Amino acid sequence: MRALILSFLLLILGADARLSAQENSGVQGQLPRDTIQVVDTLVTAVNQGDFSSVEFATVTKDSVIFDLKDDPLASKMDSLWLSELSNNTLYEELYTTITDLDYEPVEYEELPTELLKERLKAIDAKTPFNVEYNPQLESVIKYYLKNRRRSMGKLMARSNYYFPMFEEALNRHEIPLELKYLAIVESALDPTAKSRVGATGLWQFMFTTGKIYGLDVSSYVDERSDPLMATEAACKYLKSLYNSFEDWDLALAAYNSGPGNVSKAIRRSGGYTNYWNIRNNLPRETAGYLPSFLATMYLFEYAEEHGFKPTLPSTPYIATDTIKVKQLITLEQVSRYTNVPVEQLQFLNPSYFLGIIPVVKDENYVLRLPVQAVGPFVANEDAIYGLATQEIAQREKPLPQFVAQDAKIRYRVRSGDYLGKIAKKYGVRVSQIRRWNNLRGDNLRVGQRLTIYPRNPGRSRASSTTTTQTNSQGAKVYTVKQGDSLWSIAQKFPGVSVENIKSWNDISGTALKPGMKLKVSKG
Known part of the structure; x- marks a missing residue:
């Protein structure tokens, strides 16, 4: 066992790992003392099945930490x-835009009407969607060009991550690749986005529709927010809608408001089946849905011509x-x-x-x-x-068992409460409380009921004792305990971030050891 572990360490360190047990014993004398100690510790841990004494932070570049x-x-x-990539304010901005479109003429000298007509014709030639010029579509495109410069940069950064995933699934289901732009209209490429009526994820599935297409929701997991699973479900749903209406414009309208509303709009219009001819008979949000989709398609297809670039680095x-x-x-x-x-x-x-x-x-x-x-x-x-x-x-209280009855509580907002205070009390994040309760901002009202999934049910962090001392510079000093992380320590002290702790203690990594002293105030 000792020889095997030593060979593994030498391999990671770049040495020749093809050492026999005899060669290992011969090379031990040439190794640093701390490496030999690591080998001894690992051998003991493996034999006893107890890793509590292993300090992986000091082993090698391929170790746990x-x-x-x-x-x-x-x-x-x-x-x-x-944080910006997962911020849901962009979803709110885009959602509001779609519902509030007024289609009034918009001046935008950089895009003359004739040039727009020419570009829309070029897009129409390579997509099954009906990308035809009309004054209302021109209004939406120019409104987006004037008012979405910042949001376009963020959307392009997110698209660098999500679009390859979408395109693979769309191509596999043999449906138009341009449908990748639909996720921008639906969620602003935010997998945690939740609408006012409870639609969730990149493709905004309602609970029941998600279930139909295999997306389950449990105490721990919402598969509507899983990018791969939700994209697969969206492809199946979109293909089913197209098979019903045999028109991609109508399929998109049905995706937004339901097939029944599209069928009623066709009847009320006198039997027309072109989206623009039935649009006035659709719900207000759906009436702005296809124009927003086509305008988004235009902005991405001609992003370079309009000077749009990703404003943030992205994860491929x-x-x-x-x-x-x-x-x-x-x-x-x-x-x-x-x-x-x-x-x-x-x-x-x-x-x-x-x-x-x-x-x-x-x-x-x-x-x-x-x-x-x-x-x-x-x-x-x-x-x-x-x-x-x-x-x-x-831990004093273990993580809740799957589908445990006490995994969720209802919290009543009291005078003086704010999201950060409540999050700290239950050991969760502000973003989680917003998501669980479909909150658009930070404002709370006294008496409001909030759903909370506490990290330690039955015992809030506020009720535990956080021991600190004050050093000679007047800074609070916290002693690291087993299981602590920079994030969990920051949650114990209002207004303190992980970056604060790193800066005040002149550290750049995340590895902590029990007993370590950390400043948790500036002093």
Whole structure:
């Protein structure tokens, strides 16, 4: 066992791993003392099945945690753009635009009407959608050109990740690739978007429709927010609608308001079947739906001509891969063990709305990771699961069992409450409370009822004792405990972020050790 572990370490360190047990014993004397200690610790841990004494942060570049140093400013910028990618304010902006379109003429000198007609004709020639010029479509396109410059940059950044995924599925189902733009109209490419009536995800499935197309919702997972599963379901639904109406414009209208509303609009119009001829008989939102889709298609097809560029770096879809999880694990634990920021994990795994990946019989729940983190995770998965199991077991209150009755509570807003305070009390994030309760902003009213899925049911963090001391500079100092992470520590102190803690303590990694002293105020 000792020889095997030593060979593994030498392989990672770049040495010749093809060493026999005899050669291993001969090379030991040439290795640093701390490497020999690591081997001893790993051998003991494997033999006893106890990994509590293993400090993976000091092993090698391919270990569970490798404390890589990073530039603080670059790290902060990464954190900001990851937060921006998952921000749902863009969805609100686009949703409001569709419902409030007035189709009044819009002046935009950079796009003369004749040039627009020429470009729309070029688009029409390569798509099965009816992309014909009319003054109302011109109004929407020019309105978007004037008012969506900032949002277009963000949408293009998100599209770099999602569009390859969409195109693969659309091509496989033999339906137009241009339908990838539909997800922009539906959700602004936000997999956690939720409409006022409860439609959820990139493709905005209602609960019942999602069930019909195989998208389940449980205490831990909302498959409507799973990009791959929801895209597959959307393709099937769109193809079914097209088979009914034999027209893609009408299929899109039916996707938005339901086939029944489109059939009624056809009857009320006197039997017309062209979208523009029945539009006045459709619900208001659906009346603006196809114009918004076509305008979005135009903006993306001619983005370069209008100077649109992604305003944020994006994660290429091809640079990610999935791992089937073998036991319950949290995104926070994965972040700590792989050094992938928890915000990036949330972006890549949006269907786990509690930040927990469960293991359920007959379900294939997977973890999506940046490709460079997949190898280290797989190579160390036994150790990772061992550490995760120990951490869960050591908590005063374990994670709730799947479909547990007490996994959800109803909280009544009191005077002086705000989202950050409530989130801290129950050990959750503000974004989660917004999502669970379909909140558009931060405003609360006294007496309002909120659904909360507390991290530790039956015991809030506010009721636990957070011990701090004050140093000679007047800064509060917190002692790291087993199971702590930078994110969980930041949640204990209102107004304190992970970046604050890193800056105040001059650290750039995420690896922590029990007993470590951290400043949690500026001083």
